[in-house]
Amino acid sequence: MRALEIRRPGRPPVVSERPAPAPGAGEALVEVLAAPITPLDVLCASGTSYFGTPSTPYVPGVQGVGTAGGRLVWFPTSAGMAPGDGSMAEVVRVPEADLVELPEEADPIAVAALGLSAVAAYLALTWRGELAAGEQVIVLGAGGVVGQAAVQLARIAGARRVVAAARSAAGRERAAEAGADAVVALDTDDVAELAARFEAVIDGPADLVLDPLFGPPAAAAARTLRTGGRLVNLGGSASETCPLDSATLRSRSLRLLGYTNNELTSGQRAAAVATVATHAARGRLAVAHEVVPFDAAGPAWTRQADGSASGRIVLTLR
Numbered sequence: 001m002r003a004l005e006i007r008r009p010g011r012p013p014v015v016s017e018r019p020a021p022a023p024g025a026g027e028a029l030v031e032v033l034a035a036p037i038t039p040l041d042v043l044c045a046s047g048t049s050y051f052g053t054p055s056t057p058y059v060p061g062v063q064g065v066g067t068a069g070g071r072l073v074w075f076p077t078s079a080g081m082a083p084g085d086g087s088m089a090e091v092v093r094v095p096e097a098d099l100v101e102l103p104e105e106a107d108p109i110a111v112a113a114l115g116l117s118a119v120a121a122y123l124a125l126t127w128r129g130e131l132a133a134g135e136q137v138i139v140l141g142a143g144g145v146v147g148q149a150a151v152q153l154a155r156i157a158g159a160r161r162v163v164a165a166a167r168s169a170a171g172r173e174r175a176a177e178a179g180a181d182a183v184v185a186l187d188t189d190d191v192a193e194l195a196a197r198f199e200a201v202i203d204g205p206a207d208l209v210l211d212p213l214f215g216p217p218a219a220a221a222a223r224t225l226r227t228g229g230r231l232v233n234l235g236g237s238a239s240e241t242c243p244l245d246s247a248t249l250r251s252r253s254l255r256l257l258g259y260t261n262n263e264l265t266s267g268q269r270a271a272a273v274a275t276v277a278t279h280a281a282r283g284r285l286a287v288a289h290e291v292v293p294f295d296a297a298g299p300a301w302t303r304q305a306d307g308s309a310s311g312r313i314v315l316t317l318r
Contacts, residue, residue, distance in 0.1 A: 002317075003089035004297050005057040006080075009047025012301040013060055013088065015294070021085075021093040028068045028096045030075055034112035035064040035087040036289075037297075037304045037313045044080025051081045061087030063115050065108040073099045074111060074273050088297070090317055097266065100273045106281045113289035113312045114149060114280060116261055119272040120234055121150035124210055124259040126157055127268075129232040133158025135207035138198065138221045141237065142180060143171020145312050148287040149276075150210045151178040156284060161203050165217060174288050174311075186217050191243055194220030205229065215239030219248075227252045234259040289314050 001020045004013035023029050041060050047053040063076050064087030075094045079086025086092070102111060125131045137154045141147045142164030154162045164180035166172045172183045182201035188194065198206075198221055205226035211218045215238035222231055222244055229252060248254070261269070279285035288311030292300040303309040 001090040002294065003059045003085070004061075004294075006045045006054070006060050007057045009045060009053055009056065012298040012305075013045070014298060016057075018059075018089065020091050023093055026096050027093050028099060030064070030066040030068045030073060030092045030094050030099070032064050032066040032087055032090060032092055032317045033108040034066075035061045035315045035317065036112045036115055037301055037315065038062060038115070038117070039304075041080065041086075042301070042305045049080070054080045055083055058083075059085035059087075059089050061089075063087055063112070064092065065102070065112045066092070068094070068099060071099075072102045072104060072106060072108065074102055074115070074277065075099050076116070076269070088294075088315060100270045102274070102277045103281045106277045109289070109291055109314050109316065110280045110286060111277050112314045113145070113287055114276050114285065117145040117312070118149040118153070118276040118285065118287070119264075119269060120259065120261050121146045121210070122153050122272050122276060123261075123264070123268070124232045124234050125150060125153055125208070128257050128259045129208050129210065129230050131157050131159065131208055134160050136161045136163070136203060136205075138163045138165065138202070138206050138209045138224065139175070139180070140165050140186070140210065140217050140221060141171075141212040141235070142166050142175035142178065142183070143168060143173075144212065145287045146212050146234070147171075147210075148174055148178045149285065151175060151180050152285050153279075154210075155179055156279060163198065163202055163206070165198075165221070170310075178287075186213075186238075189216040191216050191220045191223075195223040198224045208232070210234075213238035214242045216243060218242050219244045222254060223248050225252060225254055228255070230255045230257060232257045232259050287312060291316055
């Protein structure tokens with residue numbers, strides 16, 4: 001069978017021929033239809049992640065969509081984080097318990113593009129952030145997959161107003177297309193200036209900030225929160241530190257909350273994937289993505305890694 005291999009950390013994968021896997025006890029064989037190239041894939045394959053340098057060669061891909069026993073399924077892997085192979089192969093061996101059955105009408109490519117990024121957006125908003133109908137939400141980094149999904153999922157959950165923020169013009173355009181009521185440019189690290197931009201477009205104090213960025217954008221957005229407001233952080237792509245002043249935190253009794261998909265139970269993850277897939281199948285949830293054939297994976301990997309892709313890249317294997 002065809003598979004992608006990471007042969008050296010920091011280099012794009014190459015197409016190779018491998019023996020088809022045989023299932024063990026409690027395992028299923030998945031014929032892969034679509035596999036996204038995610039930031040986690042790129043990080044793990046770089047050899048610089050906190051998981052350590054992966055043993056090579058290995059097949060990358062921490063998630064995918066395919067068919068198993070006549071069912072359309074989503075599945076996770078630990079490729080790059082632990083020994084073993086991932087989703088970027090024609091056939092993958094997966095523990096049966098890890099398979100999440102998808103609605104028959106689900107689009108495999110759309111679900112692959114959303115994947116765990118949309119799971120993070122959904123649970124950070126609803127489970128960790130306790131979003132209630134009628135609340136106002138600020139979504140930082142809204143041009144990325146997490147942010148685009150969060151804008152739409154906040155609306156589905158009943159938010160009365162969703163304000164998005166992104167650094168690039170393209171990111172702001174994607175946020176607007178996702179349905180944000182207003183979009184703020186994050187083209188400065190001046191916290192006071194960013195806070196003024198948020199204040200100019202929100203309708204009264206915000207209730208919840210979804211933050212995959214941290215750094216100055218998070219500090220600025222926190223200044224707009226009401227007393228008892230919540231900020232849920234699920235990433236540090238702007239900075240690993242944040243200039244949030246003590247006065248803002250204390251005077252409003254703010255709640256700062258962390259979120260990671262790594263803390264989810266398999267049941268939580270499966271339920272969230274099913275919810276995301278259902279919204280996607282009903283036309284309520286989608287993110288910008290590119291579809292790339294398997295044989296062109298190397299250049300696509302490089303574009304996803306350097307940020308020049310127009311959206312999440314999804315490899316198709318059928």
